[in-house]
Amino acid sequence: MLEVKNLTKKYPKFNLENVNLSLPKGQIMGFIGKNGAGKSTTIKSILNLVTPNSGEVDIFGMNLINHELEIKKRIGVVLGGIDFYQQKKTEQIANVMSRFYDTWDHQAFKKYMQEFEIDPIKAPKELSAGMKVKFMIALALSHKAELLILDEPTSGLDPVSRDDLLNLFSQIVATGERSILFSTHITSDIEKCADSISYIKDGKILKSALKKEFMDSFSYLKRPSETGPLSLEEIMIRVEGEKHYDL
Incomplete structure (x- = not known):
């Protein structure tokens, strides 16, 4: 459904570097990263709302630049801040x-x-x-729409409304004919409904894999006293680095 190859976008103070993503039919991909990591820039580059410096985006097996009108008639987009x-x-x-x-x-x-x-x-x-x-x-x-691309769709919603939407996402892909890419900083939403997770940090993809493989790959972050699996929130906090302030 979606193939992103070596996507690069350069700004004076931020670079999106060689982003690679692959989303098969019938799956939900959660796209995570802290604020400013490059989630929205990646999505806007995928949609050609900003012009990447290099790289390729294929949707439905077609190159976006060469088939933009045809592709955009077959996708649905929800971007934060658009009303x-x-x-x-x-x-x-x-x-x-x-x-x-x-x-x-x-x-x-x-x-x-x-x-x-x-x-x-x-x-x-x-x-x-x-x-x-x-x-x-x-x-x-x-x-x-066969592919939904959603940027922070659950941000600002109460827990009941968020849960309702996540159930809706699962129903949308249940037939195997549609896929969803959605970015969020609410890690519990990803853990509930995503089939795969892509993690962007400082403009680079740190890891992109099916959910279990993704979670298992960060088991090295566990402390000796911890026996159960780490949550996605714990993984993000430890990867980004716990900061201590002199108050």
């Missing part, structure tokens, strides 16, 4: 969105809105943070 017209009804926004996709299914949109319990006559300003994310996912599924 809709606050006064427009959600059904009006959907009508505008439908003009961009040949595969748009109005009946599917109505079904998802009902399943997600979103009132079509409400405006985005009347929706909670969790409902806004669900609305964006409903839009993506209504044009039959």
Whole structure:
């Protein structure tokens, strides 16, 4: 579904260096790293929202640069900080969105809105943070998106709303026909629903593997007194280095 090869993006004070990722069909990949590590830059480079200095992105077996329009009609994207017209009804926004996709299914949109319990006559300003994310996912599924790319979709949500969304992610990929790449700093979300984990640190991929292999690869961080497996949060804290402050 997604193959990223040696992706590089250079900024004056930050470099994304030789990022490699591979996401098969029917899987969820959790993309982790502390703030500023390069998660959003990687996602924007994958989508060609920023122009990489080098590297290649293949989606559905096609090169993104050569087949950008065709590819983008088949993916769904949820980026933090992007919002809709606050006064427009959600059904009006959907009508505008439908003009961009040949595969748009109005009946599917109505079904998802009902399943997600979103009132079509409400405006985005009347929706909670969790409902806004669900609305964006409903839009993506209504044009039959095969790959969902989500940047911090659960950030700022309460635990119940987050759990609801994670269950939804699992249902989306259950048929084996769709895949999800989502970045987050909430490690418990990754542990609950991801099939694989990719960890970026200082602009470089530290590790990318299936979840069990990923977790096992950091067992060397365990302390002699610890018997059980480390959590993903403990792995990140120890990899990034525990800082002590003179207060």
